[in-house]
Amino acid sequence: MAFIEAIMQYGFLQKALLTSIMVGIICGVIGCFIILRGMALMGDAISHAVLPGVAISYMLGINFFFGAVFSGVVTAIAIGFVSQNSRIKHDTSIGIMFTAAFAAGIIIITLLKSSTDLYHILFGNVLAVRSSDMWITLAIGIVVLAAVYLFYKELLITSFDETMGAAYGLPVRLIHYFLMTLLTMVTVASLQTVGIVLVVAMLITPAAAAYLLTDRLWIMIFLASGIGVISSIAGLYFSFTYNLASGATIVISATAIFVLVFLFSPKHGLIWRMLRVKKKRASLI
Amino acid sequence: MEKAAISINDLHVSYYGNEALKGVSLSVQPGNLVGIIGPNGAGKSTLLKAMLNLLPKDKGDIKVLGKTVKEVRKKIAYVPQRNDIDWDFPITVLDAVLLGTYPNLQLFRRPKKKEKEWALECLQRVGMEAFKKRQIGELSGGQQQRVFLARALAQKAELFCLDEPFVGVDASSEETIVTILKELCMQGKTVIVVHHDLSKANDYFSQLILLNKELISFGGVNEVIQSDIIERAYKGQFAFMKEMGV
Numbered sequence: 001m002a003f004i005e006a007i008m009q010y011g012f013l014q015k016a017l018l019t020s021i022m023v024g025i026i027c028g029v030i031g032c033f034i035i036l037r038g039m040a041l042m043g044d045a046i047s048h049a050v051l052p053g054v055a056i057s058y059m060l061g062i063n064f065f066f067g068a069v070f071s072g073v074v075t076a077i078a079i080g081f082v083s084q085n086s087r088i089k090h091d092t093s094i095g096i097m098f099t100a101a102f103a104a105g106i107i108i109i110t111l112l113k114s115s116t117d118l119y120h121i122l123f124g125n126v127l128a129v130r131s132s133d134m135w136i137t138l139a140i141g142i143v144v145l146a147a148v149y150l151f152y153k154e155l156l157i158t159s160f161d162e163t164m165g166a167a168y169g170l171p172v173r174l175i176h177y178f179l180m181t182l183l184t185m186v187t188v189a190s191l192q193t194v195g196i197v198l199v200v201a202m203l204i205t206p207a208a209a210a211y212l213l214t215d216r217l218w219i220m221i222f223l224a225s226g227i228g229v230i231s232s233i234a235g236l237y238f239s240f241t242y243n244l245a246s247g248a249t250i251v252i253s254a255t256a257i258f259v260l261v262f263l264f265s266p267k268h269g270l271i272w273r274m275l276r277v278k279k280k281r282a283s284l285i
Numbered sequence: 286m287e288k289a290a291i292s293i294n295d296l297h298v299s300y301y302g303n304e305a306l307k308g309v310s311l312s313v314q315p316g317n318l319v320g321i322i323g324p325n326g327a328g329k330s331t332l333l334k335a336m337l338n339l340l341p342k343d344k345g346d347i348k349v350l351g352k353t354v355k356e357v358r359k360k361i362a363y364v365p366q367r368n369d370i371d372w373d374f375p376i377t378v379l380d381a382v383l384l385g386t387y388p389n390l391q392l393f394r395r396p397k398k399k400e401k402e403w404a405l406e407c408l409q410r411v412g413m414e415a416f417k418k419r420q421i422g423e424l425s426g427g428q429q430q431r432v433f434l435a436r437a438l439a440q441k442a443e444l445f446c447l448d449e450p451f452v453g454v455d456a457s458s459e460e461t462i463v464t465i466l467k468e469l470c471m472q473g474k475t476v477i478v479v480h481h482d483l484s485k486a487n488d489y490f491s492q493l494i495l496l497n498k499e500l501i502s503f504g505g506v507n508e509v510i511q512s513d514i515i516e517r518a519y520k521g522q523f524a525f526m527k528e529m530g531v
């Protein structure tokens with residue numbers, strides 16, 4: 001209750017709440033496509049790869065959004081280039097490129113002598129969200145949701161059967177990089193809330209829980225956003241009440257939901273599945 | 286003379302310099318049910334993918350209905366090999382068939398009632414309407430293949446390309462699929478099927494393409510299934526051929 005009163009009272013908390021709700025929604029939406037395309041590792045890679053971009057933006061005094069999107073997309077292209085033009089497998093290529101980008105980012109930030117910022121970028125500090133950050137998150141959210149709404153057909157078909165998409169003339173490469181761009185934007189929006197290191201959890205965990213709950217993509221997308229929002233709010237509550245890093249509390253909340261779903265999902269959950277088998281076998285005795 | 290459904294002229298395809306197809310030329314008239322046969326690694330899938338413009342060509346050209354593949358690609362339906370599909374994907378049978386209507390929908394347009402009814406009709410044609418709400422992974426191999434045939438039907442294509450549609454498929458599904466393919470040919474569509482088993486080639490196909498990197502033989506089924514020609518394609522694998530009933 002104290003939490004609700006505090007929200008009414010403090011502007012910084014309202015901003016934190018709005019930002020983390022938005023982050024929960026867009027991470028859930030993009031996360032569905034990421035896990036269905038088997039690109040969980042790619043999500044992790046891109047989120048780490050925005051670091052040098054963020055650092056250089058600080059250095060140049062521009063909004064970190066531009067630098068982050070730039071270095072994320074460049075890394076995505078480099079990953080694709082290496083795996084398509086050599087025998088290096090995709091996951092290996094991912095490992096090489098994102099660690100390189102991340103390492104470069106750490107060096108740049110260290111040279112700038114700004115280690116508190118580094119800590120916040122890595123682990124998130126939602127309680128320090130400024131109005132401008134909130135508006136950026138909101139704008140990114142609108143762009144991402146509009147893009148997924150408008151290109152839903154194309155995203156669905158290239159996720160499910162890319163060959164069919166290519167056969168009838170969809171630019172599947174372009175769609176891949178388009179999705180990578182959206183992923184980078186989502187990562188940037190999540191920087192303040194969960195931080196670079198844990199963004200991947202917000203992308204994957206709610207989407208994975210939703211994946212266990214339904215057999216239809218659009219329902220999965222709504223469920224993933226819902227789970228993302230609930231985790232964000234719960235995480236913010238624990239962060240505020242117990243003075244913990246917001247990224248960590250949000251991710252732990254999401255994980256808790258995932259575990260519940262994993263056990264109790266009506267169709268794909270462990271418990272019901274075991275019970276169904278047992279019942280069937282009992283009926284045969 | 287009518288425009289050829291497919292005409293291929295001196296086609297060369299390689300994977301990073303490793304030759305997979307060498308100087309293939311042929312032309313198929315509309316209304317034919319054509320089988321592509323040949324030993325493993327003969328380039329059967331490669332030929333199919335080249336016809337769909339999914340692979341870069343080193344040389345030669347392919348015309349479908351007298352036009353380049355790019356111009357008519359919406360009229361070409363492709364049924365992928367079963368192991369190319371993620372069967373855990375959250376999509377129901379009917380929604381999977383509905384994907385067949387996407388090529389003919391404009392950007393930003395959603396499938397509406399009309400498309401959904403058409404998809405259901407296609408699903409009925411392959412005898413799978415009872416399963417429309419199932420997740421696609423919860424079907425047998427034969428049922429899955431029928432669903433993908435329904436998706437191809439939903440595309441209202443002129444040319445149908447199927448890659449090994451009968452692998453892991455029960456006999457009754459195979460029969461349903463063949464019947465539908467024959468009906469399509471009757472309506473003047475053209476169907477190309479990559480196929481492994483020669484024993485039923487006679488019943489199924491009107492023409493055969495026998496490949497082994499090069500085009501060994503192309504023509505009516507009876508011309509192609511002559512043991513000396515077959516032997517040339519399969520070289521040492523003759524014992525294996527006998528098993529397959531040639």
Ligand SMILES: Nc1ncnc2c1ncn2[C@@H]1O[C@H](COP(=O)(O)OP(=O)(O)OP(=O)(O)O)[C@@H](O)[C@H]1O
Nearest residue numbers: 300303304305323324325326327328329330331332
């Ligand atoms: N992606 C690829 N990269 C490199 N070489 C390939 C690739 N795909 C196929 N090949 C080679 O090209 C040749 C033709 O392959 P293709 O898949 O067309 O054969 P196929 O006739 O379909 O065989 P199967 O009966 O086993 O399906 C083979 O020698 C194969 O090794």
Ligand SMILES: [Mg+2]
Nearest residue numbers: 329330331479
């Ligand atoms: Mg093949």
